[in-house]
Amino acid sequence: MSTDPKFEFLCRMGDNALVLGHRVSEWCGVAPVLEEDIALANVALDLIGQTQLWLGLAGEVEGEGRDADKLAFHRDVWDFRNVLLVEQPNGDFGQTMMRQFLFDAWHLAQLTALIDSSDKEIAAIAEKSAKEVTYHLERSSDTVIGLGDGTEESHRRMQAALDLLWPYVGEMFLGDDVDAAMIAAGIAPDPVSLRAGYDQLVGDTLAAATLTKPEDDFAHKGGKSGARHSEHLGHMLTQMQWLQRAYPDATW
Amino acid sequence: MVKPAPHSRPAPAPVPGVVHDTARRGPAPGEKPTLETVWTWLSAIPDPEIPAIYLADLGIIRDVAWEGETLVVTITPTYSGCPATSIINLDIEMALRDHGIEELELKRQLSPPWTTDWMTDTGRAKLEAYGIAPPRPAGGPQHCPHCKSQAVERISQFGSTPCKAQWRCQDCLEPFDYFKCI
Numbered sequence: 001m002s003t004d005p006k007f008e009f010l011c012r013m014g015d016n017a018l019v020l021g022h023r024v025s026e027w028c029g030v031a032p033v034l035e036e037d038i039a040l041a042n043v044a045l046d047l048i049g050q051t052q053l054w055l056g057l058a059g060e061v062e063g064e065g066r067d068a069d070k071l072a073f074h075r076d077v078w079d080f081r082n083v084l085l086v087e088q089p090n091g092d093f094g095q096t097m098m099r100q101f102l103f104d105a106w107h108l109a110q111l112t113a114l115i116d117s118s119d120k121e122i123a124a125i126a127e128k129s130a131k132e133v134t135y136h137l138e139r140s141s142d143t144v145i146g147l148g149d150g151t152e153e154s155h156r157r158m159q160a161a162l163d164l165l166w167p168y169v170g171e172m173f174l175g176d177d178v179d180a181a182m183i184a185a186g187i188a189p190d191p192v193s194l195r196a197g198y199d200q201l202v203g204d205t206l207a208a209a210t211l212t213k214p215e216d217d218f219a220h221k222g223g224k225s226g227a228r229h230s231e232h233l234g235h236m237l238t239q240m241q242w243l244q245r246a247y248p249d250a251t252w
Numbered sequence: 253m254v255k256p257a258p259h260s261r262p263a264p265a266p267v268p269g270v271v272h273d274t275a276r277r278g279p280a281p282g283e284k285p286t287l288e289t290v291w292t293w294l295s296a297i298p299d300p301e302i303p304a305i306y307l308a309d310l311g312i313i314r315d316v317a318w319e320g321e322t323l324v325v326t327i328t329p330t331y332s333g334c335p336a337t338s339i340i341n342l343d344i345e346m347a348l349r350d351h352g353i354e355e356l357e358l359k360r361q362l363s364p365p366w367t368t369d370w371m372t373d374t375g376r377a378k379l380e381a382y383g384i385a386p387p388r389p390a391g392g393p394q395h396c397p398h399c400k401s402q403a404v405e406r407i408s409q410f411g412s413t414p415c416k417a418q419w420r421c422q423d424c425l426e427p428f429d430y431f432k433c434i
Contacts (some may be wrong), residue, residue, distance in 0.1 A: 035408035035418060042410040049333020053362070124363035128332055131365055131434050139409045 005181035007062050008081060009188060010122075011071070012178075012224050014054030015082035017129075018072055019233065020103060021047030022240050023090060032093050039139065043100070046132040053125045073244035077234045084223035085168035087233040091161065094147050094154065098161035101140035105201050106172045108133045109194045118186035141205045148209025159211050170219020173198070178225075285351070290316050290323065297347050300339040301413050304382035307340060311370025314361050322355040323348065328366045331414035368433050379431055385419065387433035396421035397428055406430075 025044035031037035055068035066074075085103055090096045111133055114126035147154040173195045175183075182188035206213055222228035243250060294316070295308040307313055315326035325344060329337045341358050348356055368387035376386035385393030395402045401423035408418040416429045 035410075038412070038418075039408055039410040042414055045333040045335075045414060046331060047333070049329075049331060053332055120363075128329075128362045128365040132331060135409065135432075135434070 004061065005178045006119075006185075006187065007058055008178045009182050010054055010058035010061060011079075012081040012083075014051050014058055014068070014071070015080050016086055016103075016107070017047045017054060018051040019080065019082040019236070020086035020100075021045075021051060022236060023086065023088075024096070024100070026090055027093075027096065036093070040096075043136050043139075046129075046136065050125070050129045050132070053128070057121055057125065073241050074248075077229050077237060078226055080229060080233060080237075081224055081226050082233075083168070083171045084220050084230055085165065085171065087223065087230060087236060088165065088168060089232055091164075092157060094157040095161040095164065097140055097143045097147065098158060099165055100136065101144045101205070102165055102169055102202070103172075104133060104137040104140045105198055105205075106169075106194065108137050109197055110189070113189035113194065117188060122187060144205060144211075145209045148206070148211045155210065158209065162206070162211055163214055166214045167216075167218055167220050170217060171221045171223060174219065174221055174224075176225060284318065284321075285353075287316050287318070290325075290348070290353075293347055293351050294325070294344065297343050299336070300343060301336045302379070302382070302384065304384075305375045305378045307344070309372045309375025309378065311372065311375075312340070312366060313344075319357075322357050323353050324357045324359055326359045326361050328361045330366050334414045336413070366434075368431065371431075383428060384416065385428060385430040387431045389433055391433060393419055393428075393430045396424060396426065398426050399424040 021044045024040050024047065027037065027040040028044070029037065031040055051072065052068045055071045059066040059068060059071055083103075085099060088099060090099075108130065111126045111130040115123055115130060117123040117126065144158065148158040149155070150158075173191045175191045179188065179191055183190050203213065220230075223230075238245075291308070294313055295306055297307045299305050299307060299310060310330070312328050312330060313325065314328050315324075317324050317326075325348070327341065327344070344358065345356060371387065379386045380397045383397050385395075385397045388394055392406065393404055396404055399421060401421055403422040404419050405422060406417065407420050407427060410416075411418045411429050411432075415432055417432050418427060419430045420427045
């Protein structure tokens with residue numbers, strides 16, 4: 001695996017979109033109501049589309065002939081660079097929407113900052129994606145408020161989802177050597193710089209949803225660096241990659 | 253002297269200085285149509301998912317240019333994951349090949365990203381006539397495309413394709429598609 005920080009950075013952006021896109025697509029055909037099924041499939045589709053742009057560029061930067069499909073389907077768990085949050089299982093519908101909201105709020109802030117990237121290709125992908133993600137965030141925040149401030153049952157489930165997923169929020173704001181190289185090159189923002197705006201937005205939404213943010217800010221980490229993914233990613237990849245594992249290099 | 257039969261009449265001798273003759277000075281005689289002509293061809297290609305409107309109405313064809321002998325068509329995707337994108341590229345390629353274009357390049361342009369502001373007024377009118385409420389910056393349809401009532405409500409932010417949302421008319425009770433404004 002290449003250690004070019006730009007390649008690593010592009011894999012992080014692409015893998016976040018890929019893994020969450022796949023997770024969300026798992027709802028296709030089994031969501032609570034038809035409209036939500038369609039909405040989830042549409043969000044998944046946007047994310048998979050963004051994956052093609054990010055991983056496509058990653059492959060070009062690497063220059064070893066790997067395209068987006070090759071990167072998506074021919075890497076194993078330890079080569080994935082997504083944050084732990086997006087690989088967490090769907091749980092119930094509320095848990096899926098809480099995961100979506102916690103990610104969307106970071107994702108939009110990250111993409112908005114990347115529009116000013118010194119790298120024109122990264123800026124163009126960010127500009128395109130930000131429009132779609134604005135829409136995702138609108139829906140996920142509305143749903144979190146609707147279910148949080150809903151029935152006793154929906155409120156209880158949303159609070160449980162928040163308590164379960166909050167320990168995965170911190171990783172999105174942890175910087176490392178790859179981030180430092182991206183900041184120095186003017187390519188990407190300092191992850192820490194996005195935290196205040198995130199806390200504000202998430203705080204307002206959770207307040208409107210009558211949900212309580214956990215006090216403990218402990219953060220699991222290891223996903224974006226690839227050091228240690230949770231057990232769930234490997235299981236997900238056996239589904240997502242089964243065809244290429246069974247029939248390597250099969251094409252349509 | 254026997255007159256030749258009409259079908260065997262020889263072609264008239266070229267007259268120096270007429271249009272045909274001038275054109276022959278170009279690199280590929282008669283094979284390089286003007287950009288206006290190419291735009292006319294492209295305007296006749298229907299959208300694969302919403303055949304009521306043409307690709308040109310959507311505003312996704314950003315540029316047409318000759319680079320030497322190669323015709324370069326620049327296209328911007330509506331949504332990054334829209335499955336119609338590859339079909340659109342295929343339709344454009346087939347249409348241009350049918351018109352005799354041999355050297356063709358399709359370029360993808362992401363920035364500036366596609367916006368529904370680029371949709372033509374003709375396109376908007378055709379959408380509505382087809383039963384799809386056209387996009388509006390206000391964030392929702394002006395009225396029901398069927399009965400024109402303004403009493404409408406949103407069912408879902410998403411719809412049957414990435415570019416649409418589901419709405420419902422509270423008067424005629426018909427559900428309808430709304431073309432999302434982005």
